[in-house]
Amino acid sequence: MAQLLSLKDEGIYAISPETSFEQKIKIAGSFTHFVRGLGTAFNAKREKEHKEFLELSENEFNLDSIIFWKNTI
DSSP: OEEEEOTTTOOEEEEOTTSOGGGOEEEESSHHHHHHHHHHHHHHHHTTOHHHHHHHHHHHSOGGGHHHHHHHO
16 A cells, blocks of 8 residues: 655545555545654554554544554554
8 A cells, every 4th residue: 555645735645556546545634643643553563552543543533544554553
């Protein structure tokens, strides 16, 4: 899955080889938000707190992006 930074709205989007660009998924509202999410995912994986991270990601990120965050941890 590739991540793209939009210069138009500063959002971070994910696309996969199976989807078209029009079907991109917004995974974070900004680059900073994306990096914070990755850091939190890394810590959750290290501490084996997968369930807690997924609950947090449901509240923090777009619901469409949950697939991305599940694959991250």
